[in-house]
Amino acid sequence: MGMYTALRLQRRLRPGEARVTVVTADSFMTYQPFLPEAAAGNVEARHVVVPLRRVLSRCTVLNGWAVAVDPEARTVELRPHAGPGRILEYDLLVFAPGSISRLLPIPGLAECGVGFKTIEEAIRLRDHVLAQLDLAVSTTDPEIRARALNFVFVGGGYAGVEALAELEDMARGACRYYPGLDPGDLHWYLVEATGRILPEVGPEMGLWTLEQLRQRGIDVRLHTRLESAVDGRIVLDDGTAFDSDTLVWTAGVKPHPLVERSGLPLDAMGRVRATAELTVEGSATVFAAGDCAAVPDLTQPGKTCAPNAQHAVRQARTLADNVVARIRGGELTPYRHAYAGSVASLGLNKGVAQVYGRKVRGRAAWFMHRTYHLSRVPTTNRKVRVLVDWTLALFFRREITSLGALTQPRRAYERAVRAEAATRAGDLSR
Structure with a gap:
């Protein structure tokens, strides 16, 4: 959201007209709709992120955390990754810290x-699933094998369904390289507290998706909640209990913690109350949009826009134009969204969509999903790289290499240090 706004401001502002500063924890922006494909190995991880310093060449990018906002003093407190903090002054503020996973007080959830x-979570999950297959064919302990081959996803929205479907598709294909491991040995669970999945594509397409997942052997539990996950022991409220080393939590999001500390007016869900022009209610100097903002949906009076990527990208365009209008003394434009529909990927050549009221499924929906998101991923550079990844996938099978050690790059060095210490201790004892 922030990157799209800054990119449009960079294009529309005249040289010297304003200085744009972007505060962000990372030096890149992640195109989140491609996370499931990155996790499944369909797209190279680096191709779903956009380097901010290359793209926002006319903006100042500061890395760190915005830890406080003072709307009265018009300041933002920045805490860099190291060293002392600093205070940034502003004339106009675009407040778009986004959202984080909404956790529940379930025993064991925080630990397991x-x-x-994030792209880090997607790649870690891919490596973890492949490592579990490695473990399953290497161990002689049936309990360890069973635990390794149980994969649990909680949350039946876009993130949960697409992540599970892509990873199940990847693991099914990988089984051909694991003698003694059959796709039927893998047990995939989707746990959803409500009575439907993928509500974004409508009841009929959601039901079709449910049937497709179950035909693939995925155990979808509706009207079911996770009660406990202590030490990897998964306990559901329907009485089911089993062990698993894989628990993926996608059961909703909530506004970033900075929102609560911002001093800005909030709604009952903890989101910033925004106007249709994407200004914060009661403020002429603060704009807000995206996951953290409650933006009125002018097409459905009384409702607010859903916190999804489709709205975020379009709101960024209107927000940037309104910032330029405010600088130049012009009129602000209200954000009005014409609902086009929703698309979801369920693995290679599998998808579901509802576009302009038309229901599409299978390969056609999968193609629409890829086409739409390819058109939305920012920069020509990334579009070409993603397209090349997809083209190569037509001729070569997915990579099945687990690079989990990348998350602990010092492990080999530390092992060598311990070995050297043991050798020296042995020498001293002689």
Whole structure:
């Protein structure tokens, strides 16, 4: 959201007209709709992120955390990754810190679960699933094998369904390289507290998706909640209990913690109350949009826009234009969204969509999903790289290499240090 706004401001502002500063924890922006494909190995991880310093060449990018906002003093407190903090002054503020995973006080969830909102989480999950297959064919302990081959996803929205479907598709294909391991040995669970999945594509397409997942052997539990995950012991409220080393939590999001500390007016869900022009209610100097903002949906009076990527990208365009209008003394434009529909990928050549009221499924929906998101991923550079990844996938099978050690790059060095210490201790004892 922030990158799209800054990119449009960079294009529309005249040289010297304003200085744009972007505060962000990372030096890149992640195109989240491609996370499931990155996790499944369909797209190279680096191709779903956009380097901010290359793209925002006319903006100042500061890396760190915005830890406080003072709307009265018009300041933002920045805490860099190292060293002392600093205070940034502003004339106009675009407030778009986004959202984080919404966790529940479920025993064991904090210790055993992993989210699916960042590229780091997506790649870790891919490596973890492949490592579990490695473990399953290497161990002689049936309990360890069973635990390794149980994969649990909690949350039946876009993130949960797409992540599970892509990873199940990847693991099914990988089984051909694991003698003694059959796709039927893998047990995939989707746990959803409500009575439907993928509500974004409508009841009929959601039901079709449910049937497709179950035909693939995926155990979808509706009207079911996770009660406990202590030490990897998964306990559901329907009485089911089993062990698993894979627990993916995608059961909703909530506004970033900075929102609560911002001093800005909030709604009952903890989101910033925004106007249709994407200004914060009661403020002429603060704009807000995206996951953290409650933006009125002018097409459905009384409702607010859903916190999804489709709205975020379009709101960024209107927000940037309104910032330029405010600088130049012009009129602000209200954000009005014409609903086009929703698309979801369920693995290679599998998808579901509802576009302009038309229901599409299978390969056609999968193609529409890829086409739409390819058109939305920012920069020509990334579009070409993603397209090349997809083209190569037509001729070569997915990579099945687990690079989990990348998350602990010092492990080999530390092992060598311990070995050297043991050798020296042995020498001293002689």
